[in-house]
Amino acid sequence: MSEDAPRIAILSIEGTNCDQELERAFQLLGAAPEVVHLKQFEGRDVNPSQRRRLHDFSALMVPGGFSAGDYVRAGAVLGARVKSVLGKDLADFARAGHLVGGICNGFQVLVEMGLLPGRTGGALGSPQAVLNTNDSAHFECRPTFCRWEGGNFRPLAGQVAKGTVFYIPSAHGEGKLMLSGEKGNSLPELERNGQVLFRWVDPEGQVAGYPWNPNGTEGNVAGITNPEGNVFGLMPHPERSISLLQYPDYTRRGVPDGPGDGWKFLEAVVRYARRSGY
């Protein structure tokens, strides 16, 4: 690990069960990730050496899983707890341009905190959207593809050609993004603002509906950013396609080894975190 390895905090509480593979992915990418329990930020029940401050990190990732069990609306409990523990720190962190990302359940958490789709200026607030139950009414673990829509997501903007398709698999029961429709918070406005990060597409890169859109989100939206492009959420799991070996059909490919599309996505995240110099 080089000295300029960006420190990336991966937030954990009970049920954030995709933390370790995300940590492993960032390690392999040469970053300095650390799984940080919310209580380490809070300072409750931990000794001083385990205490962490958000501003010690370049980026914050909220991993997938079932935080607090998701027995109420997905992400609601962790969203509320993060808000109460990190509240202002997190708003400052995002406003300063640091990356704040949510994957799957983490996306749900950022939406619950009002960070996504987000207000200009990055303030936390009441949710403006919800990730509703899939149209199929059940959990779906399946291969999915996302197309980069050329928006303002800072790690990809200007780095990757618009229309590039990523294989990033999905596993969720509540992924149908529904916007409030209020001013500044409708699909046409998100599109205009460059806030649509990814669209679900089929292996050929065409919009195709179920099952390639596994949850039925209008407009096939698979991920969004805040207006500034530094806070992002996506439903599929890039940490599950960092290697071609994680592809379901690698025995059909000539060369099974090598980086997968999830690697390319997270590599961009690390590159940005490093460049942003925090």
Next chain:
Amino acid sequence: MRAARPVVESRARGRGRAAPGPVVGPFVHFRGASAQELLRTSRSLSLGFSPSELSRLQGYFQKEGRDPTQVELAGIAQSWSEHCSYKSSRPFLVKHFGSLPPDPRVLARGDAGVMVLNDELAYALRIESHNHPSAVEPYGGAATGIGGILRDVLAMGAKPVALADPLFFGPLDLPLSRLPGGVKHPQYLFANVIAGIRDYGNRVGVPTVAGSITFDPAYTVNPLVNVGCVGVLPRRNLRPNRATAAGQELVLAGGLTGKDGLGGVAFASRELSSKSEKEDRGAVQLGNAIMKEPLIHAVLEAVEAGLVAGMKDLGGGGLASASGELAHAGGLGSEVHLDRVPLRETGMSPWEIWISESQERMLMAVESSNVKELLAIFAKHDVPATVVGRSVRGERERLYFHGELVADLELAFRVDPPPASRSLAAPPPPRHEPSPPFGRDGTEVVERLLLHSDVVSREPVIRVYDHEVQGRTVGKPLVGTLSTPSHADAAVLQVDPPGYLGLAVAVGSQPFLCATDPRRGGQGVVEEAARNLYAVGARPDAFTNCLNFGNPEDPRVLGDFNAVVAGMAEAARDLGMAVPSGNVSFYNGGLGAAIPPTPVVMATGIVPDVRRRVSSDLKEAGNSLYLVGPTDPGLGGSLYVRVFGGHATRSSPYQGSLTREVGERLLSLGARDQLRSCHDISEGGLAVALPEMAFGGALGFDVDLALEQGIEAWQMLIAEGGSRFVVEVRPEDQEAFERGLTGMPWIRLGSVTRGRGVFRRGERVFASVDLKVLYDRWRGGLGSREKRAHRRPRPRGRA
């Protein structure tokens, strides 16, 4: 040594030190009671003792010079139950599995078996049943089944990395008029068991990578829900399931203790009845995956920090079993303060606290000097952890409740019952009747076998389980093109990415072969699992077994059990597989219904390099298809006989050693990348195996069935026996492939095409199916919502 006693100490201090004094009542009248009275007592307290056990108990307490307390009897009843003690099965397990040669690959045989992976790593494996709870409360029963098996693996110090669930139900289309009173419909059981596994497994973050679903009227009254788990651990973190010295603190961690799951082991140790719903619901535990997930983190963190001397999970028999076995296995005694156990509800009696099967709990033996640091780890993860007792010198178990001694027993007596003396009847010799004449349309046979409920695509179930969490699942349960998934023979985990070492996991069962010929069935279940492993490029390493049988008091059931276990041990020896763990589930059945002998295995194999993994989907038109292994016309226990009837009871002969020879040969060819695809032949024979391969690759095939001497084309189509694989080979590799198989029986069957699935007899077409049409029917065969959703029209245009 006492310096680090935690906060709970203060509560007990006021009530006096835990020094042995006279046991405080109330007592249960035992000394001088008549056999009749004792039996009545045992029944009224739901203890489940047999007359001979009662007289043994009476003798013990006469010697002690006092009557037993209820908490003593409750604890003894847990340990002496069939579920905990294996008192009916142990002699046979020892006789057969115990006779396998010592195996240096086995590092431990405890709550789970532990096997060597390499110099640094080991893996743990175990499978067990949660049948009766799932019959009365399928959602909770299945969920807590997952919870229990995770703890077994965790108790060895291993991180759970994969789950597998073999399930057995009655037919989904069973008419309500044929449903016995008090029994839940298979559709209800099926939907809720799947949902229970989904909601628990997904939440806890352990991928469900393998499984099987069998539908048969024999499982209508008593469905089987078996759950298997594999864990990985650094070898230095392997922990014993025992206290390792006197004076270690016993720390109870995890969920709070309540009145759920009282008498769960007694419920598991008798047959189901029409009243089970009403009377035994309380014996089913409540699961909480979101307590388990941080419990796993905290336990592993404590193990990694070297703070845990030994541990056990709290499963059947609750604290009574865990504490008793933890101390006894260490040659020690114990003191437990039942009032220190954190409770979920007030007003619990000592005996209820002692035997509650509340979920998500672990008991650790911890040196006093480590307790403070250990409790801090659990606090960080918001997981309750409390010192409830300690290991002591001597071999007595003393329980205290608010300072008063409420139990004082010789631990060996309490936890080790004598084997049950049961009689067994040898199974009748298998009848050797000739196979029935065929006289059917080949195409119709292929279609009906492929669309059988046991064969159709499991995709709708597989997709609701997260099979990719943790990112290790490189060999997924579904293989093929992304648009045309078909079934894999075994899942493959990349054990320690980015390293290429892989561990393959396959499950198997052969209940219908076992019903025909128990010994052959026992051999077959192991042999087929081994072929599943070879097919993906894994060398079979070990298996863990769950032996689901009927009432062991029936000599025929026990006779079947003996024969099945003998067969399994024989196959283990021939295939070089270790048997480091297992579980026995008796008393499956009730209401006059019996299940066939249903041994289930979860087998594991080593894949030296996951880049060389082989999948079953056909890869390219023009490649050659080979049949490797000899065909035998025996149809006993086959899917064909189940679907079309007839009396074919002769099964194919067992050839475990040949399977190993053929499998090893395939491994060496696979390592040279000469196998483009490979699939083992099982249920439905070639009629099922070839279409499954074609489905995954969205390709076709054209094969000749008339190439093996002495075997009719129709036998070739449907026979399941023999140590057989279908292998796809590129034209340029054919010569080297054939040379590699020198001395083995093999046939070049035909080739991969882009068209239909064609089976020929010489020049003439014997059966021909439109694979595209058949794929849609096979894929939607379970009648899922997914199928309907999948057929929705594509949305118009761009979003």
